[in-house]
Amino acid sequence: MNPFSDSTADLVELAVPYALHAMPDEERDSLESRVANAGSAVADAFYDEVRAVRETMAAVSATTAEEPPAELRGRLLSAIADDNVRVLPSGPRRRPAWMATAAAVAIGLAAAGIGLSLRPPAPLPSTAQQVFAATDVNTISGAIPAGGTATVVFSRDRNAGVLVMNDVPPPAPGTVYQMWLVSDGTTTSAGTMDAEAVAPSTTAVLDNLGDSTKLAFTVEPGSGSTQPTGPLIAELPLI
Amino acid sequence: MGGRGPFTGTVVTLLLDRRLDGPVTLSDNVSDDAWSALTADLDALLRRVAHRDPEAFAALYDATRSRVYGMVARVLRDRGYSEETTQDVYLQVWRTAESYDPASGSALAWLLTLAHRRAVDRVRAEQAASQRDSRYGAATVERATDQVSDAVISGEERRRVTECMAGLTELQRECIELAYYRGLTYVQVSERLSANLATVKSRMRDGLRGLRNCLGAG
Numbered sequence: 001m002n003p004f005s006d007s008t009a010d011l012v013e014l015a016v017p018y019a020l021h022a023m024p025d026e027e028r029d030s031l032e033s034r035v036a037n038a039g040s041a042v043a044d045a046f047y048d049e050v051r052a053v054r055e056t057m058a059a060v061s062a063t064t065a066e067e068p069p070a071e072l073r074g075r076l077l078s079a080i081a082d083d084n085v086r087v088l089p090s091g092p093r094r095r096p097a098w099m100a101t102a103a104a105v106a107i108g109l110a111a112a113g114i115g116l117s118l119r120p121p122a123p124l125p126s127t128a129q130q131v132f133a134a135t136d137v138n139t140i141s142g143a144i145p146a147g148g149t150a151t152v153v154f155s156r157d158r159n160a161g162v163l164v165m166n167d168v169p170p171p172a173p174g175t176v177y178q179m180w181l182v183s184d185g186t187t188t189s190a191g192t193m194d195a196e197a198v199a200p201s202t203t204a205v206l207d208n209l210g211d212s213t214k215l216a217f218t219v220e221p222g223s224g225s226t227q228p229t230g231p232l233i234a235e236l237p238l239i
Numbered sequence: 240m241g242g243r244g245p246f247t248g249t250v251v252t253l254l255l256d257r258r259l260d261g262p263v264t265l266s267d268n269v270s271d272d273a274w275s276a277l278t279a280d281l282d283a284l285l286r287r288v289a290h291r292d293p294e295a296f297a298a299l300y301d302a303t304r305s306r307v308y309g310m311v312a313r314v315l316r317d318r319g320y321s322e323e324t325t326q327d328v329y330l331q332v333w334r335t336a337e338s339y340d341p342a343s344g345s346a347l348a349w350l351l352t353l354a355h356r357r358a359v360d361r362v363r364a365e366q367a368a369s370q371r372d373s374r375y376g377a378a379t380v381e382r383a384t385d386q387v388s389d390a391v392i393s394g395e396e397r398r399r400v401t402e403c404m405a406g407l408t409e410l411q412r413e414c415i416e417l418a419y420y421r422g423l424t425y426v427q428v429s430e431r432l433s434a435n436l437a438t439v440k441s442r443m444r445d446g447l448r449g450l451r452n453c454l455g456a457g
Contacts, residue, residue: 016443017425021359022418051344056451057355057419058348062392062400066309068325073300076326080296080333
């Protein structure tokens with residue numbers, strides 16, 4: 001028997017507590033995989049129900065409306081004026097983006113077990129310090145579909161960036177992850193990451209951003225390639 | 240243990256006693272038009288927020304703050320926590336507006352889902368930290384004192400939604416209350432109500448469907 005076999009009715013019945021956030025996180029995660037494994041008809045029925053519940057509760061919010069303290073507005077507006085963190089939208093996942101609680105943001109699609117690893121961290125403090133001290137420092141962050149987070153802190157003035165990877169699973173045996181700086185028409189390798197380089201947290205410096213507009217990640221065979229040949233698993237815009 | 244908590248009934252009443260007096264005269268077309276206009280406006284604003292437009296952000300905040308803060312406050316029942324959580328919610332909106340996908344639902348549902356997630360996470364964290372139900376078990380709910388402007392949410396809209404809520408059975412309402420506003424899991428709801436899981440799940444579903452049909456939403 002397929003361990004994931006569930007009756008459609010059983011799964012769809014859980015759509016309501018799921019949509020109301022009325023289940024523990026572990027159960028929610030397991031439910032999402034069961035729905036994903038149950039086929040598109042079941043998944044459609046499930047997420048249609050989730051969506052309907054959330055629209056309904058949005059309407060119900062009229063009954064609990066209450067004015068927040070007036071000073072909150074000013075605090076928020078000044079907070080966003082200084083905030084240049086952007087978190088990217090989900091990639092082509094089955095799950096609608098707004099259900100991903102937005103904290104997690106996918107960059108591209110990865111099959112099971114694909115993650116990123118990094119070239120062992122180069123001796124880097126001075127570049128990193130320069131980046132962090134730059135007046136035009138920007139941060140862009142996204143979750144890797146297979147797990148973990150990629151964050152790039154970069155400065156155009158300094159022509160450099162720092163990549164931080166957290167909790168990324170190791171690449172499949174015999175492959176590495178390779179980073180690419182992509183600009184109009186050119187793609188330049190920015191290093192590779194193998195299984196050993198994957199740690200709970202890994203850092204790498206990106207020297208010479210040039211006029212690149214994106215940092216892309218691919219899976220490459222062996223120890224890497226001179227140009228991307230493998231599947232694109234993630235992309236962060238450097239703008 | 241088992242049995243219902245002392246405040247279950249109170250909560251239900253609190254939701255209902257927001258009902259305004261007077262006969263309910265629904266003019267559905269007007270309501271639906273207003274609702275459509277609101278959701279379309281929010282969609283457009285959210286897209287501008289994704290492009291880092293602070294004016295759009297301020298407009299989005301003004302159009303939704305009372306709904307977001309009110310819901311969060313209902314869940315957290317603490318002004319300080321509610322204010323912090325509301326601030327976190329809108330900061331998250333600023334940072335993640337790009338992840339809003341109109342194909343997945345309205346902007347308002349996206350926003351309230353995000354806000355509810357954070358409120359529930361916060362109430363569970365606070366409960367776990369205190370290991371006691373004292374703070375959150377208390378039946379006191381700080382009631383709204385500031386009237387929400389009619390321009391943002393019309394009295395008619397509130398009346399209509401409140402009427403729909405009143406049309407549910409008591410058990411349906413309790414299930415939704417405990418899950419949505421108390422942050423309980425459906426298993427905890429069944430323990431709290433001494434009802435079996437299948438019953439709780441079906442009451443939740445029936446309650447939501449009843450509301451949806453009544454509202455004509457979704």
